[in-house]
Amino acid sequence: MDSYSVYIHIPYCKKKCRYCSFLSSAPEVKDLDTYIEGIQAELKLYKPFLSNREIKSIFIGGGTPSLLEPAQLKQIIAAISVSLNVKDPVEITIEANPESISTEKLKAMYNLGINRLSIGLQSFDDNVLKSLGRLHDVQSSFTAIEKARSAGFQNINVDVIYGIPSQDIARELDGIKKIAPEHVSFYYLTIEQGTPLSMDKIFKPLNDDSFQELYTRVHEEMIGAGYEHYEVSNFAKPGFQSVHNMNYWQRGDYLGIGSGAHGFFKTGLPWIGMTAQARYENAYPPSVYTEKVLGSDSNPAFPISRVEVLDTDAETLEHIFLSLRTWKGINTNLVKNQKLLQHLADDGLIQITGNTLKLTVKGMCVMDGIVTELF
DSSP states (O other): OEEEEEEEEEOBOSSOOTTOOSSOBOOOHHHHHHHHHHHHHHHHHHGGGSTTEEEEEEEEEESOGGGSOHHHHHHHHHHHHHHSEEEEEEEEEEEEOGGGOOHHHHHHHHHTTOOEEEEEEEOSOHHHHHHHTOSOOHHHHHHHHHHHHHHTOOOEEEEEEEOOTTOOHHHHHHHHHHHOOSEEEEEEOOOOTTSGGGGOTTOOOOOHHHHHHHHHHHHHHHHHTTOEEEETTEEEOTTOOOHHHHHHHTTOOEEEESTTOEEEETTOBGGGTBOSOEEEEEOSSHHHHHHHHHOBTTBOOOOEEEEEEOOHHHHHHHHHHHHHTBTTOEEGGGOSOTTHHHHHHHTTSEEEETTEEEEOHHHHTTHHHHHHHHO
16 A cells, blocks of 8 residues: 555644744633544545555654643544554654643553654753743653653653753753753744744744854764664654655655644545645644534535645656655655756765765755755
8 A cells, every 4th residue: 555644734723832823722621522523534535535545653743742631642543543544663753842842641542553653842950941931840841751751651752952042062062961852953043023932033044154163063972872863853762763754755645634733645636636746735724624624514524724736846856855855865866957066065064875866964054045046
């Protein structure tokens, strides 16, 4: 069977962080119940179209999906199993924040088959956490990891943000080494327009030299700690690369479920009569999504609000950009400007082995510019 991934979006948080531009809001209990009904209904709509394919990874993200009670998560996972074919074994990830998980909840998650936990620690400095608008402190981060281990989780990712003013990167790296997660997503602080952080004059992007120095240090120390730098922002211990994220970077098909979720299928979207490869976005806010997918007069409809059809040029450029993010690289035959290859190699920005082109650590710092020059 051909495989694909499933992303479930839970667009609710207790409080929006100062840097966050994602689609999320504070929930009411009745909102959550109705929303889960919507997810169940949407999954059922896809059953006739995906009966000959199987799911290789499930990612429950948000928002803060760990706000859901175990019984609600059970409803979602059961609905996936009833409506779609699930590969055995399957990677099932849930995002969580330290303040929203208890030992009991973590054990219940693990018993439901959730086998990968992604915790938004963001920093090991209480002052940094406060400046970002996070609800937890450093001690609760360490406690969350201990709870997760005691609940049985042997595959844990932590998110950490760097590039923050006055941040001590040594403290962040020491914190990671202390908790020793299997996977680390190390994200550079992006200041999105319209967020509270964008109004704060203290938060300014690093200059190119400072960014390269910081990125190189993170790379070297993580490699030294036994991690593989397998994607621009992601590090994993051997055997613990994210199946779900690798599917994104390899342009694999994925089904987006929930309000504001995105999906992509190279074979088209037959459920709305499209045969060309396309990506789609579901309706937002949740009230619009649930009204559409639950329907009126027992007439539910696909809650898709926007579709983007990809032509051959867009497909090629996307493949190049996503592949260059990973350690697999691309075939040099895809490069339009072949004359630049040796120049970029001499500058230490790319490495060519046979017909494979990969970015060096230095090259990853200026990836956008390299893609523009070569393609």
